[in-house]
Each structure stands twice: as structure tokens, then as C-alpha cells.
Amino acid sequence: MDVMKLDNTYVANTYARTPIVIDHGKGAILYDNNGKKYIDLGSGIAVNVFGAGDGEWVSAVTDQLDKIAHTSNLYYTEPQAKLAQLLCEKSGMRKVFFGNSGAEANECAIKAARKYNSDQYGESIRSTIVTLEQSFHGRTLTTISATGQDSFHKHFHPFTPGFVHTPANDVQAMKLALKDECVGAVMIEMVQGEGGVVSLTHEFVQQTANLCHQKNILLIVDEVQTGNGRTGTLYAYEQFGITPDIVTTAKGIGGGLPIGCCLLGEKLEHTLGAGTHGSTFGGNLACCAGALSILKRIDQDLLDGVKKKYELILRELQGASGVKSVTGLGLMLGIEVEKPANEVLAACREKGLLVLTAKHKIRFLPALTITEEELMEALTIFKEVVKV
Ligand SMILES: *Cc1c(COP(=O)(O)O)cnc(C)c1O
Numbered sequence: 001m002d003v004m005k006l007d008n009t010y011v012a013n014t015y016a017r018t019p020i021v022i023d024h025g026k027g028a029i030l031y032d033n034n035g036k037k038y039i040d041l042g043s044g045i046a047v048n049v050f051g052a053g054d055g056e057w058v059s060a061v062t063d064q065l066d067k068i069a070h071t072s073n074l075y076y077t078e079p080q081a082k083l084a085q086l087l088c089e090k091s092g093m094r095k096v097f098f099g100n101s102g103a104e105a106n107e108c109a110i111k112a113a114r115k116y117n118s119d120q121y122g123e124s125i126r127s128t129i130v131t132l133e134q135s136f137h138g139r140t141l142t143t144i145s146a147t148g149q150d151s152f153h154k155h156f157h158p159f160t161p162g163f164v165h166t167p168a169n170d171v172q173a174m175k176l177a178l179k180d181e182c183v184g185a186v187m188i189e190m191v192q193g194e195g196g197v198v199s200l201t202h203e204f205v206q207q208t209a210n211l212c213h214q215k216n217i218l219l220i221v222d223e224v225q226t227g228n229g230r231t232g233t234l235y236a237y238e239q240f241g242i243t244p245d246i247v248t249t250a251k252g253i254g255g256g257l258p259i260g261c262c263l264l265g266e267k268l269e270h271t272l273g274a275g276t277h278g279s280t281f282g283g284n285l286a287c288c289a290g291a292l293s294i295l296k297r298i299d300q301d302l303l304d305g306v307k308k309k310y311e312l313i314l315r316e317l318q319g320a321s322g323v324k325s326v327t328g329l330g331l332m333l334g335i336e337v338e339k340p341a342n343e344v345l346a347a348c349r350e351k352g353l354l355v356l357t358a359k360h361k362i363r364f365l366p367a368l369t370i371t372e373e374e375l376m377e378a379l380t381i382f383k384e385v386v387k388v
Contacts, residue, residue, distance in 0.1 A: 003021045003033065004017075004019060004021065018345070018349060018354075020032045020036075020038075020349065021033040024052070024053075025040065025051075025052030025053060026051065026052055026053045027050075027051035027052060027053070027054075027367060027369065027370070027371075027374075028040050028041075028043070028051050028052075028366055028367045028369070028370040028371070028374050029052075029374070030052060030354065036352065037352055038349070038352050038353065038354045039352065039353050039354070039374055039377060039378045039381075040052075040354045040366070040367070041353065041354060041355050041356070041364045041365065041366045041370075041378055042354050042355065042356045042363075042365055042366075043365055043366055043367045044256065045225075045251065045356065045365060046193075046225050046228075046230055046251045046252055046332070046365040047251050047252060047254055047255070047256060048255065048256055048367050049228055049229060049230075049252045049253075049255060049294055049298070049367065049368050049369075050255065050294065050297070050367060050368070050369050051367035051369055051370070052256075052367075054255065054256075056293050056297070057255045057256065057290050057293050057294060059293075060289045060290050060292065060293035061257065061286050061289055061290040061293075063289065064079060064285050064286045064288075064289035064290075065286050067285075068285060069284070069285055069286045070281070070284055070285060070286075071285065072280060073278060073279070073280070073282065073283060077283075077285055077288075079285045079288035079289040079292060080098065080283040080285070080288045082288075082292055083096075083098075083283075083288045083291055083292045083295070084096040084098075086292060086295050086296065087261060087263055087295065088263070090234055090295070091234070091235065091247060091263055092243070092265075093247060093263035093264060093265050094264055094265060094266055094268075094269040095263075095264040095268070095269055095272070096261055096262065096263055096264070097112075097261070097262040097264070097272065097277060097282070098259065098260070098261060098262075098279070098282040098283030098288070099259075099260040099261075099262065099279050099282045100258045100259065100260055100279065100281050100282055100284070100287075101138070101250055101258055101260045102137075102138055102222075102224035102225075102248065102249075102250035102251060102260055103137070103138025103139055103140045103143045103260070104138075104140075104250075104260045104279065104282070105224060105248035105249065105250050105260035105261055105262045106137045106138050106143045106146065106187075106222060106224070106248050106260075106262075107138075107140060107142055107143060108248070108260075108262035108277060109187065109220045109222075109246045109248050109262050110129060110142060110143075110146065110185075110187075110220075111272075111276075111277055112246060112262065112264055112268050112271050112272055112277075113129060113184060113185035113218045113220060113245075113246065113268075114127055114129075114162075114184065114185075115271050115272065115276065116184070116218060116267065116268050116271045117184035117185070117218075119271065120216075121184070125182070126181070126182055126183065126184030126217075127162045127182065127184060128162050128163070128164055128180060128182040128183045128184060129146065129162060129163050129164070129183070129184065129185045129186070129187055129220075130163075130164050130165075130166055130174070130177045130178065130183055130185070130186045130187070131146050131147070131148050131163060131164075131165055131166075131186070131187045131188070132148050132165065132166060132167070132168045132188055132189075132192070133148040133149070133165050133166065133167050133168060134148060134149060134168060134192050134195030134196065134198060135147055135148040135149070135165070135168075135187075135188070135189055135192055135195055135222075136149070136189070136192065136193060136194035136195055137187065137189075137222055138224075141156060141159055141160055142159075142160040144156070144159060145159040145160040145161070145162075145163045146163050146187060148165035149195065164177055164180070164183070168188075168192065168198060168200060168204070169200060169201050169204045170204070171203065171204055171207045171208075174186075174204070174207070174208050174211065175207075175211060178211050178212070178215060178217060183215075183217055184217060184218060185217060185218040185219070185220055185245075185246075186208060186212055186217060186218070186219055186220065187220040187221075187222060188200065188205070188208065188219075188220070188221060188222065189221070189222045189223075189224075189225070189226060190205065190221065190223070190226050190231070190236035190237055190239070190240060190329075191225075191226050191231060191236060191328055191329050191332055193225040193226070193332065193358060193363075194225075194358055195358070195359065196327075196334055196358050196359035196360070196361055197327050197328040197332065197333060197334025197358050197361060197363055198327060198334070199327060199328060199329055200240070202240055202241070205237075205240040205242055206240065206241060206242060209242040209243075218245040218246060218267070218268075219242070219244045219245050219246075220244065220245065220246040220247075220248070221235070221236075221237045221242075221244040221246070221247050221248070222248050223235045223236060223237065223247055223248060223249045224248055224249055224250045224251055224260075225251055225332065225365075226329075226332060227247075227249035227251070227252060227253065228249060228251070228252030228253045228294070228295075228298060229252065229298040229302055229303055229306060229330075229368050230252060230306075230330055230331060230332050230365070230368070231306075231328075231329035231330035231331075231332055232303055232306045232307045232310065232329060232330035232331075233303060233330075234298055234303070235247060235249070236329060239329070243265070244265065245264075245265045245266075245267050245268060246262065246263065246264055246265060246268060247262075247263040247265075248260070248261065248262050248263070249261050249263070252294070253291045253294055253295060254287065254290070254291060254294075255290045255291060255293070255294040256290070257284075257286060257287040257290050257291075258281075258284075258287060259283075259284070259287040259288065259291050260282075261291075302368055302369070305368065305369075306330045306331050306368055307330065308372075309331060309366075309370070309372065309375055310329070310330050310331060310333075312372060312375060312376075313326070313333060313364070313375070313379065314326060316376075316379045316383070317335060317379065317382075317383070320383050320386070320387070321383070321386070321387035321388055322337055322338045322339060322383075322386035322387045322388040323335060323336070323337060323338075323383075323386060324336040324337065324338060327361075331364065331365065331366055331368055331370075332363075332364075332365055333363065333364045334358055334361040334362070334363055335361055335362040335363075335364065335386075336360070336361050337361075337362055337386045338386070338388050339385075339386060339388065341357045341360055341361060341362055342357065344362055344385055344386055345357055345362065347385045348381060348382060348385050351381045351384070351385065352381070353378050353381045353382060353385075355382070362382075362386075366378075
């Protein structure tokens with residue numbers, strides 16, 4: 001059976017796939033269907049926090065599957081309630097809505113922000129949401145509208161109205177955007193992932209948070225990619241000294257199964273009542289049981305390890321031949337290289353190393369538990385490939 005041919009024939013061609021068939025893996029090591037071994041610096045796009053085949057996560061999920069996988073949200077269930085409790089305890093937020101993806105978590109955040117403003121100020125008065133240029137918030141029609149990249153704003157008109165985009169790290173532009181009385185919320189990523197691994201500045205984040213506070217404009221932080229220990233803290237916003245009103249997360253908390261979480265702070269504790277939002281699969285029991293086992297283990301030891309590996313990567317790559325810059329936080333890094341990123345990606349793959357790209361950069365999003373030996377081996381291959 002030729003898997004690539006089958007896929008190309010029958011799966012919608014929405015992905016420019018890398019020409020390998022991944023078969024199985026353990027931790028940061030993956031194997032293709034020819035038995036070729038790869039060191040994986042992508043972890044399923046920041047999903048496999050503890051790598052592939054993480055035993056505790058597999059047991060948590062399979063134990064739940066043996067009991068029951070799905071009941072619908074018509075009934076109370078323990079995994080959902082416990083996961084919501086732990087999320088609130090760890091974040092200081094008050095309520096959690098569960099969906100099935102990052103985009104759905106953001107959809108919920110947008111709906112909650114619009115409803116809060118509608119409750120407070122009247123329908124449609126403060127419905128505008130400000131997001132940043134080069135942001136990425138998902139692929140549904142509304143989250144595409146929220147995404148501040150023109151390349152996404154074609155083919156599918158009409159898009160959801162009510163989004164304004166302003167440049168990242170430009171305090172004056174943000175000030176100007178927030179002068180508009182129709183603005184009810186701001187949504188930002190602390191490190192823009194898909195947009196090229198661009199970190200926001202502390203000044204910009206704090207000024208934006210202050211402006212929002214003064215005007216009772218809600219601050220939504222999209223931690224779909226930056227969350228779950230990725231940047232060296234449970235959520236990246238902790239490093240910026242702010243308290244968001246809404247936090248969304250997905251990717252890493254799933255540990256390999258789909259889940260999206262929208263965390264609502266004090267102001268929005270009572271915003272979403274029965275019937276205002278919902279999802280059939282949202283908060284699926286196997287997904288929640290798995291996510292609980294992931295979230296429990298994102299502890300200080302793991303986070304210290306992320307910081308240590310960040311230092312190691314910086315030490316190895318800064319000033320290396322063919323490397324122009326390294327941006328990002330923790331184990332979410334963008335590497336600007338002299339060679340075209342696509343060529344680097346392909347050459348790495350040949351040598352048994354899987355990397356990602358973001359815009360013109362190479363992106364690293366390894367499992368947080370990748371060993372220093374694996375990382376060193378990966379960096380040796382990488383440096384060999386990018387050197388000029
Ligand atoms: C990946 C991502 C999303 C979308 O998540 P999906 O699970 O693909 O819907 C939204 N926001 C950010 C910041 C992301 O990185």
C-alpha cells in the first residue's frame with residue numbers, strides 16, 4: 001500500500017505534507033514506515049508535551065476508555081470537573097469551557113467577550129475586538145477574521161465583522177485603536193507562533209493591559225501554543241506581570257488528543273449561562289482524563305528543564321555559521337537562517353531531524369522532556385545543515 005498516494009488521492013489537499021509516513025514513536029524519537037529514525041523538534045506542533053507514547057497519559061486515557069469515552073454534556077462527569085478545578089486553581093481563573101481545538105477555545109473567548117460587553121453596555125455597542133498584525137488565532141471564519149494576516153483574508157468572504165488589527169509592540173498604535181468606543185476586547189499571543197515566533201515586549205503588554213484596565217476593555221490572551229509549560233512557565237503571560245480576563249489554551253494540554261479550553265476570569269464568571277454556548281464532544285472524557293494527567297505533571301522541575309534547554313539551544317546557535325537570529329521563549333523558538341527555510345527543513349529530514357517552519361524561519365517546538373543528549377544530537381545535525 002502506498003500511503004502517500006492514497007492520501008493524495010482521497011484526503012483534501014489542504015496540507016503541504018512532508019513526504020514521509022510517520023508510523024510510531026517514543027518521547028522525542030519518531031520512526032517512519034521504512035523504519036527510519038528521526039529526532040522530532042516539532043512534537044506534533046507543540047502538542048506532545050511529554051513526547052510520543054507518554055506512559056502516564058496513555059494509562060489515564062485508556063483507563064477512562066475502559067470506563068466510558070463519551071456521555072455528552074447532558075450529564076456531570078468526573079474528569080471534566082476535575083480538569084476544570086485544576087485549571088482554575090493553577091491559573092486563578094473562575095470557570096472553564098471545553099471545546100475540541102484552539103480555534104474553538106478562541107471562538108468561545110470571542111463569544112464570551114461579546115456577551116459580557118452586550119450585558120454591560122447593550123447589544124453591539126462594544127463589539128469590536130482588537131488583535132495584532134501577524135497574529136494567528138485559528139481557521140474558523142471568525143478566528144480567521146481575528147487573525148491579523150492578509151494572506152488569510154481571501155477566498156471565503158464574507159468574514160465575521162468586528163475585528164481590527166494593530167501592529168505588535170507599537171504602544172501608540174494600540175492607544176489609538178483603543179480610543180474607538182466600539183472596542184470591547186483585545187486579544188493577543190505573548191509570543192506570535194505562526195506569525196514567525198515573535199515575542200511581545202514587556203512594555204507593550206503591560207501598557208496594553210493598563211489601557212484595557214482603565215477602559216474596562218477585556219484582555220484575552222491566546223495561549224493555545226505558548227501555554228502548558230512551553231515557554232518556561234505554565235502560561236507565558238505569567239512572565240509579563242499581567243492578569244488576563246480570558247485565557248485560551250489547547251495544543252499541549254491535549255497530550256495528543258483534541259481539547260480546547262477557554263478560561264474565564266472574575267469579570268466573566270457569570271457571563272455564559274445555560275444555552276449560550278455548547279459542544280457535543282467538548283470536554284470528552286478520554287481527552288479530559290488525558291489532559292488532567294498532563295496538567296498535573298507540568299511542575300517546577302519540568303519548567304526549570306525548559307529554561308535550561310532554552311539556554312543550551314541559545315548557547316549552541318547564537319553566532320553559529322548560517323544562523324542570523326534566534327527568537328522566542330523557552331522551547332518555542334524561531335531561527336532565522338541564511339539558507340531558505342524549506343531547503344533547511346528538507347535537508348534536516350534527510351539527516352533524520354524533523355523541524356518546523358514559521359514564515360521564513362525554522363521553528364523548534366520539541367517535547368518539553370526531550371533529553372539534553374537528544375537535543376545536542378539535533379543541534380549538531382542542524383548546525384551542519386545551516387552552515388554557509
Ligand atoms: C494553533 C493555534 C490556534 C488554533 O488551534 P487549532 O487547534 O488548530 O484550532 C490558535 N491560536 C494559536 C496561537 C495557535 O498557535
